[in-house]
Amino acid sequence: MSVRDQFTAAFWDERYGSSERIWSGEPNAVLVAEVADLAPGTALDVGSGEGGDAVWLAARGWRVTAIDVSRVALERVAARAEAEGVADRVTTAVVDLYADTVPGTHDLVTAHFMQLPGADRPAIFRGLAAAVAPGGTLLLVGHDPEGMPPEAHEHHPPDMFATAGELVTELGDALDGWTVEVAERRGRDAVQPDGRPRFLYDAVLRTRRPT
Incomplete structure (x- = not known):
């Protein structure tokens, strides 16, 4: 299987279809921390998975x-939104970031742990930046290269991990006039699939578009 195959509908439909749940169901911790001071508006949750972030925001x-x-995955998002009484505030859409235009403009565009090949990442993340409304926020969170376990490279080549500073550089003039509010390596405790604890670093980039 090629790296590109890991971003197809067939790959993810099969993966989600093989298990009742893949992710924890909890919102990403960085999202909770970084959105706390933002007034609710419209949000685009990119790579929504099973909806932990989307339902929390709603x-x-x-x-x-x-x-x-x-x-x-999106069927699970819709079902969870319905179960938690927020279906009226959650809309789902199948979007292939390699082929489709990101829909609409939003006060918050957030993407967590979308580990893209280095050659593809700038164009896709620039597309996300273009979907931020004036005065809105772009929040990108990924695995920082620092401290990644060797086994991670079995499915993710090293260029799929970037620092926050590298993300700023790759976005380039797409961020002209924007305010970079956070661009840092942030440590956290994590658990490996086999249950062993591990300390990881996240690359956190939060930027605000001018009004």
Whole structure:
């Protein structure tokens, strides 16, 4: 399987279809921390998965568009939103970031742990920046190269991990006039698939578009 195959609908539909749940269901910790001071508005949750972030945002008053390449994943987002009483604030859309235009403009565009090949990342993340409304926020969070376990490279070549500073550089003039509010390496405790603890670093980039 090629690295590119890992970003197809077929790959993710099969993966989600093989298990009742893949992710924890909890919102990403960086999202919780970085959105706390933002007034609810419209949000685009990119690579929404099973909806932990989208439903959390909706429960706090955001009107969320959840996008993912996997229809199976988005069915889970919709079902969870319905179960938690926020279905009226969550819309889902199948979007392939390699082929489709990101829909609409939003007060918050957020993407977590979308580990893209280095050659593809700048164009795709520039597309996300273009979907931020004037005065809105772009929040990108990924695995920082520092401290990544060797086994991570079995499925993710090293160029799929970038620092926050590298993300700023790759976005380049797409951020002209923007305010970079956070661009840092942030440590956290994590658990490996086999249950062993590990300390990891996240690359956190939060930027605000001018009004």
